[in-house]
Amino acid sequence: MIRELVDSAISIVRENERNRIEEKARKRTNERLLDLLLPPPGYQTGESMPNFPVPWNLNPGSEFDTGQVAADSTDTATDAPTPSPDDSYQRTRDKMRQMLIAGELDDRVVSLTIEQKTMPVMFGGAGLEQMDMDFQGMIEKIMPKNSSTRELPVSRARQVVFEQECEELLDSDKLNSQAVELAENVGIIFLDEIDKVIASESKTADVSRQGVQRDLLPIVEGTTVQTKYGYVRTDHILFIAAGAFxxxxxxxxxPELQGRFPIRVELSALTKDDFVRILTEPKNSLTRQYKALLDTEGVSLGFTEDGIDQLATYAFQINQSTQNIGARRLYTILERVVEELSFEAPDMKMGNVSINSNYVRDRLGAVADDEDLSKFIL
Structure with missing residues (x-):
């Protein structure tokens, strides 16, 4: 649990840091692409820069021929001093930079060196997941990296180079320390179905369930857990447990584990208004999911206010009359409502369907009224 918490913290910190250095990485990406398209004058194979092929834009007499630029400048102003090769190269580079940013060079092909890590083969077994040392991370460090040269258009090479520049600008040690600090001070761990570890009447299950409680106790109480990003103390991590009971x-x-959860809250059942909010407010609500799903078949699906209200009414009533499974009831109800439509959608082409209260009653009324049948279907 702690290691997964730190992994989540790493993702959060990495994304924030990546957003911070994104602009700098884009500038460095453009400069590297310019080096690929227009190597500096006097470059020879074997120097510190990568071994670039002869670029497309250095052909004699071409638009970006530095010698041509120098000749044109001397013809128009004979008294002016002859520009140095460095000045001509810089003017050509500035002009190409503008074309690169404008996307005019996206179809040009460049030669790019890509490093690929060799994936180690890991052997698993009983008990290995509890080992403290991260053998996989250690093996990744000693495994050699394979480099390959690929010919890519500038549009694709820009993405590859941008990822490389982001990785180079990110400080792994700094990210790891920030993630560990974030997990220690702001981390929340949710222990669901905590009632399942209570000893039952079966003696065979008592040993394992009591063992789970004993294993949870030091983590909840406060201990140090070793991860591949460093040691993590659980003293200030918030633990929330839930169970049906x-x-x-x-x-x-x-008793020791009870003492580590001093605040107890009993949740009340969802009301009809709660179901309405669940169907309408979340960005990934079920209604939006079904709209997007049927949109792939060319069917425009809509839910009216009275239709959503009727769906919430059925969900609330069936939860009260049968087993109360909370918001999960909406999955089965909506699936029943759009079942026929899902099969007919490919043949409807550009159809428009509006789900109102009458539509919901026609497909759920008979099933919802039969309590014995509703518990199996809804």
Whole structure:
């Protein structure tokens, strides 16, 4: 749990840092692409720069021929001093930079060196997941890197070079320390179905369930966990546990573990208004998901206010009359409502369907009224 928490913190810190250095990485990407398209004058194979092929824009008499630029300048102003090769190269480079930013050179092909890590073969087995040392990370450091040269258009090479520049600008040690600090001070771990570790009447299951409680106790109480990013202390991590407790009570947990969850909250059942909000407010609500799904078949799906209200009414009523499974009830109800439409959508082409209260009643009314049948279908 702690290692997964740190992995999540690494992703958050990495994304924030990447956004911060994105502009700098784009500038460096443009400069590297210019080096590929127009190597500096006097460059020879074997020097510190990569071994670039002869670029397309250095052909004699071409638009970017530095010698041509110098000749044109001397013809128009004979008294002016002859520009040095460095000045001519810089003017050509500035002009190409403008064309590169404008996307006029995206179709040009450049030779790019790409490094690929050799993936190690890992052997798993019982108990290996509990080993503290991160053998996979250690093996990745000693495995050789394979380099390959590929011919890519500038549009594709820009993406590859941008990723390389971002990796070079990111400080791994700094990211790791920030992620560990973030996990220690702001981390939250949710322990779901904590009631499942309470000892039952079966003696065979008591040993394992009591063992899980004993393993959870030091982590919740406060200990140090070794990860590949460093040591993480769990003293200030917020632990939230949840359970149904329909067969057991929280008091049946180990007294030491109970003491680490001093605040207890009993949740009330979802109301009809709660179901309406669940269907409308989230960005990835079920109604939006079904709209996007049927849109791939060329069908425009819409939900009216009275249709959503009717869906919420059925979800609330069935939860009250049968097993209360909360918001999960909406999955089965919506699936039942659009079941016929999902099969007919490919043949409808550019159809428009509006789901209102009458549409919902026609497909759910008979099933919802039969309590014995609704518990299996809805």
């Amino acid at each position: 329909h067969k057991h009570r929280p008091s049946e947990l180990m």
